[in-house]
Amino acid sequence: MDATDEPGWATLSESVVYRGRLTLVDHAVRLPDGTQTSYEVDESIPFAVATLVVDGDHVLLARQYRYPLRRWIYDLPGGAGHESEEPVEAARRELEEELGIIADDLRPLHTFFINPGRTAWPVHLMIATAGVRVGQADLSDPSEQVRLVRVALTELDGLIARGEIVDPALIVARAVGAASGVLPPLGA
Incomplete structure (x- = not known):
């Protein structure tokens, strides 16, 4: 399968769950099959x-x-x-x-x-x-x-x-x- 044929996830919303020495963000997402779920991501720093x-x-x-x-x-x-x-x-x-x-x-x-x-x-x-x-x-x-x-x-x-x-x-x-x-x- 070519990578361009692989469907991604759609972000529906984002909310900061915790901000301190690290930042944890909860993403509401829709998966390629239409399922909606929550996914937490560490977005503490730019790099x-x-x-x-x-x-x-x-x-x-x-x-x-x-x-x-x-x-x-x-x-x-x-x-x-x-x-x-x-x-x-x-x-x-x-x-x-x-x-x-x-x-x-x-x-x-x-x-x-x-x-x-x-x-x-x-x-x-x-x-x-x-x-x-x-x-x-x-x-x-x-x-x-x-x-x-x-x-x-x-x-x-x-x-x-x-x-x-x-x-x-x-x-x-x-x-x-x-x-x-x-x-x-x-x-x-």
Whole structure:
């Protein structure tokens, strides 16, 4: 079947169910068979960004306590973009806020949706492969305590293989980087 032949859903109405650190919107929809139903969507932000910083045969990662998981994890520096920002500007801002570094060579790597069944916003992955400088980390949010960690690519691959990396953006960035030839093949 050609994608142009696949019928979509019709939105009948939308109402905000909850607005706080996240925004949950209830959509009344009509399915292609005429059935009407309700579908809740996370519309918290316009987009998110995350940056993989490559430094030779190492990557610079964030190490953060993630309360919903009740543990420290490795992840990519990043966060929510603002309506007035382009993704690369948001990535540059988040990289400096979280890790206190400025990337001289920051460019798009891939865009994906973290949970296409429930979230409306894309994640724009960026990659920096040449030159980082010291900037000014923003330590004003007490719930965002981020540590800069330098990890060898071979060690990262091992962490991914053992299931110790749980950040989807980091896993996607590593896989796309290898598939596109920007990074060495996985496990190399």
